[in-house]
Amino acid sequence: MFGHRTQEAVRRLENGADRAELELPGVTAAVIDATFEVERGEIFVVMGLSGSGKSTLLRTLNGLLPATAGRVLVDEADLTTMTAAQIRELRQRRMSMVFQHFALFPHRTVAENVEYGLRVQGVDRSHRRTRAAEALHLVGLTGWEDRLPAQLSGGMQQRVGLARALAADTEVLLMDEAFSALDPLIRKEMQDQLLLLQARLGKTIVFITHDLNEAMRLGDRIAMMRDGRIVQVGTAQQILTAPADDYVSNFIRDVDRARVLTAGAAMAYPHTTITPSVEPAGALDIMRRGGEAVLFAVDGAGRLEGTVTEAAAQAAADQGVTDVRGIIERSVQQVGAATLAGELFEAAATSDFPIAVVGESRKLLGVVTRESLLRALAPPPQAATESTGRDIPEVSANA
Ligand SMILES: Nc1ncnc2c1ncn2[C@@H]1O[C@H](COP(=O)(O)OP(=O)(O)O)[C@@H](O)[C@H]1O
Ligand SMILES: [Mg+2]
Structure with a gap:
């Protein structure tokens, strides 16, 4: 070398x-x-x-x-x-x-x-x-x-x-x-x-x-x-x-952070992904516990299949469907990890759902939400020291 x-x-x-x-x-x-x-x-x-x-x-x-x-x-x-x-x-x-x-x-x-x-x-x-x-x-x-x-x-x-x-x-x-x-x-x-x-x-x-x-x-x-x-x-x-x-x-x-930071740096990790074999009721349960309106479905190898919304899962559960396979929405917004954050604004603003960040062979790496995008674009107020909350000035009550 x-x-x-x-x-x-x-x-x-x-x-x-x-x-x-x-x-x-x-x-x-x-x-x-x-x-x-x-x-x-x-x-x-x-x-x-x-x-x-x-x-x-x-x-x-x-x-x-x-x-x-x-x-x-x-x-x-x-x-x-x-x-x-x-x-x-x-x-x-x-x-x-x-x-x-x-x-x-x-x-x-x-x-x-x-x-x-x-x-x-x-x-x-x-x-x-x-x-x-x-x-x-x-x-x-x-x-x-x-x-x-x-x-x-x-x-x-x-x-x-x-x-x-x-x-x-x-x-x-x-x-x-x-x-x-x-x-x-x-x-x-x-x-x-x-x-x-x-x-x-x-x-x-x-x-x-x-x-x-x-x-x-x-x-x-x-x-x-x-x-x-x-x-x-x-x-x-x-x-x-x-x-x-x-x-x-x-x-x-x-x-100009939007021109430097990429989807990879702006993404959050979906802590809850499901596989197509999950029951609709189970998916609903995961959503409610996680406070999420949508779940990302991946196959056994972690490749993105699509999303399952709360409404679709509810309807499927009501109809007694056995798994979510048939209700996966496959037209999901997805970008590569190298996509610049600046190019995600429109998608983030117009869609109610997170944008999927995928790697090779559609492997789901993470998701960009409006929140994660804004967090990435806001410059850190201080150097990367452990945040203790003590840096936040107290709000004064006398107006
Ligand atoms: N020939 C020199 N004699 C004394 N001090 C020097 C000399 N060359 C550079 N310095 C000092 O060394 C420091 C670094 O200079 P330099 O490497 O040219 O910085 P930079 O390229 O980052 O502007 C400066 O404080 C400069 O004043
Ligand atoms: Mg110089």
Whole structure:
């Protein structure tokens, strides 16, 4: 398996390589506690306020900054024990970087900029040309090879930066606020393009941003960074539903939860499912005890058959029918677990019954009710601490 592991990777601000120096007066550690692993083929986002240590962390990952303490592993190789030449080699062959301000050579053409890394690697001219053309094609810049960067818009310049990284054909891309300088619309386009490219190329990407919406759109997983420490690592769903502390809670307050949370995160679990062989009277009994107007019927393997309503069960019981098989309503609203919560509003508003969330071969995973949907969409008032009820302010009686 491939991974970076940094343990207390620390920015070296003074000479000496001892963790004890971090405690010295006048020394600021930019990154002090950051342990995580990046899986092959994922987009791993590092997210935090300006000054939280994101860039320092990224530069430690590719050896541009030495760590005072801790390790950085690429596969099993420890970057912190490599010679300068080995690190250079690693940077050229295995990791490319995309910068916020594009970092293009102004007097070189688009093609020359894209080829630059290959030239440093000693790739011959005709191969360079071919690979640059391929990379420019990937980012939609075919035909712009001979222009100068200044003749391109900001979005296009960043495509050149991306093409340069892609041309190097490294398995790892490190992107430091790569889209932060772009206008919102262009930025969204670039995010879409990155996701498309990633679906095709399957790179391992460490993407830095201070924008949580961007983090949630792009990241398979997100590391939340605060004052040099990683305070939480998780998927967007995990971070939205269980923020580790108030810092994370504050961030997620601004997120459009309906566009991030899925049916899987918004569902409740139907504690009462029945099988088709249940008697109508038995179904009625379960409904009344559970206070439910509808039950979900599943087969022996947990696959959704449909719903049984109270009215239908009552009528069947009155007629002396032996089981609910014949009264199962099969046209049930059902969605996959990955459906965005925002797409459930209409169904939840217009139907009196919960929406079934189904997995492979119609296995019933849970149900989305109006209540569970609203609960998921309301941001947590506090960090994920155990609710004691004591946080609720007392209602004052004097009006
Ligand atoms: N060369 C430097 N010398 C001293 N302090 C630095 C230097 N570079 C960064 N810092 C400090 O380290 C902290 C983290 O910086 P940085 O990694 O650039 O954060 P971010 O990328 O999250 O904005 C900040 O407090 C910053 O002021
Ligand atoms: Mg930065």
